Every structure is written in structure tokens, then in C-alpha cells.
Amino acid sequence: MSKTATLEIDGNRYEFPIIEGTENELGIDIKALRGVTNGVTTIDPGYKNTGSCESAITFLDGEKGILRYRGYSIEELAEKADFLEVAYLLIFGELPTAVQLEKFDKDIKEESHVDEDMKKILDGFPKSAHPMGVLSSLTSALIAFNPGSVDVDSEEEMYNAIVKILAKFPVLAAWTMRKRKSLPLDYGDSSLGYVENLHKMMFARPNKTYEPNKLVYDALDKLLILHADHEQNCSTSTVRIVGSSHAGLFASLSAGISALWGPLHGGANQAVIEMLEAIKADGGDTAKYINKAKDKNDPFRLMGFGHRVYKNFDPRAKIIKKSAEEVLGDLGIEDPVLDIAKGLSSVALEDEYFVQRKLYPNVDFYSGIIYRALGIPTEMFTVMFALGRLPGWIAQWREMRLRKEPIGRPRQIYIGENHRTFKTVSER
Ligand code: SDX
Numbered sequence: 296m297s298k299t300a301t302l303e304i305d306g307n308r309y310e311f312p313i314i315e316g317t318e319n320e321l322g323i324d325i326k327a328l329r330g331v332t333n334g335v336t337t338i339d340p341g342y343k344n345t346g347s348c349e350s351a352i353t354f355l356d357g358e359k360g361i362l363r364y365r366g367y368s369i370e371e372l373a374e375k376a377d378f379l380e381v382a383y384l385l386i387f388g389e390l391p392t393a394v395q396l397e398k399f400d401k402d403i404k405e406e407s408h409v410d411e412d413m414k415k416i417l418d419g420f421p422k423s424a425h426p427m428g429v430l431s432s433l434t435s436a437l438i439a440f441n442p443g444s445v446d447v448d449s450e451e452e453m454y455n456a457i458v459k460i461l462a463k464f465p466v467l468a469a470w471t472m473r474k475r476k477s478l479p480l481d482y483g484d485s486s487l488g489y490v491e492n493l494h495k496m497m498f499a500r501p502n503k504t505y506e507p508n509k510l511v512y513d514a515l516d517k518l519l520i521l522h523a524d525h526e527q528n529c530s531t532s533t534v535r536i537v538g539s540s541h542a543g544l545f546a547s548l549s550a551g552i553s554a555l556w557g558p559l560h561g562g563a564n565q566a567v568i569e570m571l572e573a574i575k576a577d578g579g580d581t582a583k584y585i586n587k588a589k590d591k592n593d594p595f596r597l598m599g600f601g602h603r604v605y606k607n608f609d610p611r612a613k614i615i616k617k618s619a620e621e622v623l624g625d626l627g628i629e630d631p632v633l634d635i636a637k638g639l640s641s642v643a644l645e646d647e648y649f650v651q652r653k654l655y656p657n658v659d660f661y662s663g664i665i666y667r668a669l670g671i672p673t674e675m676f677t678v679m680f681a682l683g684r685l686p687g688w689i690a691q692w693r694e695m696r697l698r699k700e701p702i703g704r705p706r707q708i709y710i711g712e713n714h715r716t717f718k719t720v721s722e723r
Contacts, residue, residue, distance in 0.1 A: 304332060318354050322346050329706075336706040343603065346527070348535065348700060352385060352690050353526040357604035362611065364524055365389070373614050378519040379403075379489045382686035385524050386457060386693060399458070404485045406462035407492075410440040413467075417474055426471045426678045427556040433467045434460075435549035445543035453696065456544045457689050464548075464685055465489070468678050469496035475672070490516045493682065498670065511669055514622045518665060521611045521658065522680050524687025528603075530554040530561065531684075531691050536703035538692045551688050552681050558598065561680040563659035564666070567599035568673050571632040571663075574639070579631075581639045589648040597643060599636075599660030606653035615661040619668070628668050636661060 298313035300323045309331055312324045329336055339345040355362045362369040365384050372381055376390070383391040383399050391399060416436050420429050437460070438445060444456035470480045473496075483496035491512050499505045525531065534551035538544070555561035574584050588597040602609055623630055640656050643649045659680075666676050 302328075302332075304335060307332075314349070316349070318356070336708070338708050341603075342527075342532075347532060347703070348527065348695065348698075350526065350691070350694060351388070352694060353524045353687070355526055355604060357602070357606050360605060360607040360610045360613075362525070369521065369610055370614065373517050373520050376520065377488070377490070378516050378523070378683075381520045381523050382461065382689075385686045385690040400489070402454075402458040403462045403489070406459045407466060407482070407485060409437075409463050409466045409470075413437070413440065414470075414480060417470055417480075420474070422475050422477070425556070426468075426475070426675050427552060427562070427681070429471045429474075430467060430678055430681065431549045431552040431556070433471070434464070434545055434552060437463060437467075438543065438545045441545070444545055446541075447544065447696075450697070453544070453693055457693070460545060460548060460689070461685065465493040465682060466496060468682055469493065471678065472497055472672065472675050475674075488512075490519065510622070510625050514618060514665055514669060517618055518615070518662060518679065519683040521614060522662075522683025524684070524690060525658075527691075528560070529557070531688060534688045534692050535695045535700075538695055539700055539703040544689065544692055547692050548685070548688055551684075555681055555684065556677060561659070561677045561684070563598050563657070564663045564676040564680055565673055567636075567659050568632065568663035568667065568676065570598045571635050571639075574635050575632055579635055579638075581635065581642055584639070585642055585646060588643075589646075597639070597649075597654070599657060600643060600649070601652070601654040602657045605655060605657065608655045609657040611658040612656040612660055615658065615665065616656070619661045619664045622665050622668050626668055630664060630668065632667075633661075633664050636664060 298315070298321065300311045300313055302309045302311065309328075311327065314322050314324050316322070325337060337345070351365070353362070353364055354366070364372060364381065365388055367376075367384065367390075372384075376384075379400060380391060380396060383389075383396060413433065413436060416433060417429070420432075441456075441459055443452070444459055447453045447456050466482065469483070473480055479501055481496045481499050483492040483499070485492065487495060491507065494512060494515060495505055495507075527535075530551040533554040534547045537550040538547035558566045570584070574581060577583065584595070584597070587593045587595040588600075619633060622628075623633060640660065643654065649655075662680075663673070663676050666679055667673070671679060
């Protein structure tokens, strides 16, 4: 028997269907609300209670700390898959066969050149430009050099645009980092795997032999998998709403990169390390910073803590914390900020303020410690997040387009002036 919800307004009762997802989530379908109630809408700042779509890509349960991509647990994928397999899974819905994976990899490698004129655009940025701003701009600029990637309606046209951006994005990310270090722009090596090639493009030096390092590749691969998708977060919702105007994949991704940049979202991984460094410089006084985080009059927040959906441990944070300890151990690195992070976390998890608000470490709390151990500059941390999230954004954009979702256009409740007539300057 299908469920319904009843709404009563001014004595009138309205029934709305309740849809049930495959994990028993319930959503009141209010598509007819405005029409049957003569204009009544809902209001939900930050969309804390509002679903924007039905999606088959990622399932997460914030209360139980569950995260699955296309039904596979994040724990299994982080342990057993590689990033390109997970990208294929998210975008096309199934783990690839060996033949499918080989073709996907080959199609991406075919597209891994970037138009030389793109370097002129990169040259226009000062070295001090934040890499996320550069990357968002370069991603948008790619459209001019790949006009066929905009007006894509067929699955084949979408596939071509998808392999192009999967191929070129890591090049642009590596170029963004190398530009800041005044290094020659590198194309890497198409004989390498996706993550290995990314690492080589980022770290190869013209005057040194590049040393492959499987430990580093494995750590990077796992981090990218853990960041690959997270259902309707801020940047993914941005990608979907920009894509809903048919602006094209690259334009949608450029907007998503800008949304991810914010310190409340993906920018938190950079903010966490800056916070931990500040605590270290301040003598490691974690209690002082916990109190600052709790003080309503202090704008300071414990970066890397709290989450809109997870009201339990972020399952990714658990894996990343363990991986941070392993990577630092394997690389023989002693990083005092890891101890400060662990100290901060254990104090916060015992503190009533955080317990009552169900604030736990999120994906960003420990990730920067690994990026740092891998030699990635702090200002590049959110670019690493974007590299991981790329297949998730693509998958969500493709799902929205294939489902022919309508253009996103929320309503509002107007609280401004009522009608008034114009007054000339002399009358004011
Ligand atoms: C990501 O959505 C996703 O899935 C995102 C993400 C993904 O994979 O895409 O998981 C990636 O963005 C992770 C989050 C990274 N951001 C941070 O670490 C920044 C610090 N965290 C907060 O700013 C905050 O927790 C948010 C933004 C993550 C969530 O904010 P909400 O859901 O809007 O919650 P809120 O701001 O309404 O906070 C509820 C209460 C408030 O206190 P009261 O007004 O009830 O007294 O909790 C407090 C907040 O002041 N609070 C914090 C806090 N986070 C929330 N207090 C101190 N430190 C914090 N970090």
C-alpha cells in the first residue's frame, strides 16, 4: 500500500504521495504542492530537509556512518579497487570488466593532451593565485578548445566529453601546482596508470630521475577513491544545477570547483592544517582552541569537525586516519600535527558541546596530514579533493542529463517592500 502525507492549510486537506527509496528512505513528493494549494511553497534554507533528486549513485546513512558507491561499501572499494575502476563504477553504474577498463583507460590516454594555448591562460595568473581559482578558470577555458563537449545530448557525445575531462583535468591540476613552483609544465607518461601519471606530472623534475613509489601511489589512490562522490553535497548540487541549464559538462564542473573551494566544504582540508599549525605554534594548547570553537562570540570553528549528514563518525575519516598513521610510518615521517589532531579529536569527542551537537571528525580532518606527507603543498589540498571528486561530479551530471531533469529553479518567500510608486529626487 503506497504511503501518503496529508497537509492541512486553512481547513483544506491535501494529500501528497510518499516515495520510498531502495534503502527505505521516505520522501514527500511535493511536485504538485503549488498547483493544488494555489501557490503555497516550502522554505528550507541550506536544503537541510529537502531532496533535490532521486539518484542511484551514492547512498549514505549519516546516523550509521554508512557510505556506498553504486551499492559497494567505501571500505571495500578503498581496500580492493583502484581509482579508475571506481570512476567507471560511479559514472556507468557497474564495476568494469577487464575489456571495459582497458578501453576506458585507452580512451582517456588518447585525450591527455591539452591545447598549448591553454598555457597562455595559465601564464596570465600571478603565482600567488589560489590553485582552486586557477583550476576553475582553466576548466572553463577548456570549453573554448573543445567546443564539441558543450552541446551533448547522446550518450556517445557525453562519453566523449567525459573522457576528455578525465584526461585533461589531472594535467591542468599538475600544471597549476608546477606554475606556482616555476617548473616546466609536464605531460607525464601515458605508459603509467591514472594515479601514477598524476603523481609524475606533479612531481617530476627536469634535472632529476623520477622515482616511482608504490606506497605513495597506493595512498593517493585510496584518498582519491574516498573523495570520489558524496551524493548531493554543496559542490555536487552546484554541478547538477548548472548542468540542468544545459551549460555543458565543463562549465558545470568549473562551477563545482568554485563551490568546493569554500572552507566550509572542500576548502576545509587546507583550513584544518592551517588550524593545526596555528595550535602547534601556540604551544599545542588544544584546550584553548576547543574553547574558542565552543564560544558563540568567536567565529573560530574546529575545521574538519562536524557534517551536515554524518551525525556519527564519517566512515572516510576512520579510513584516512588509519592510512595517515600507515603512510607516515612507512615513509618514516614524524609529523607533530598528527599528534595534535589526535589530541584535539579525543578531547572534542569527550566534550559535551561536540557530543550534544553530534560533531565528529569528517573527511577533511586527517586528509591534509597525508597530503603533506606526500609532499603536496597545503594550498593544493583542495585541488586533490577536486581530483577525487571529479568522477562523482561527472556521474551526477550524467545521471541528471540522462534522466532529463528540469532546469533547477527554487522558489522563495518574498519579505521585501510592498508595492510603492517612484519618487523623483526632489520628492525623496
Ligand atoms: C565536506 O556535504 C558533504 O557531503 C560535504 C563533504 C563531501 O564529501 O562533499 O563531506 C565534504 O564539506 C566536509 C565538511 C568540511 N567542513 C568543515 O570541516 C568546516 C567545519 N564544519 C562546520 O562548518 C559545519 O559542521 C558544516 C558546515 C560541515 C556543517 O554545518 P551545518 O550542517 O550547517 O551545521 P550548523 O552550522 O548548523 O551547526 C550545528 C551546530 C551549531 O551550533 P548551535 O548554533 O546549534 O549552537 O553545531 C555547531 C554550530 O555552531 N558546529 C560547530 C562546528 N560545526 C558545527 N561548532 C564548532 N566547530 C565546528 N566545526
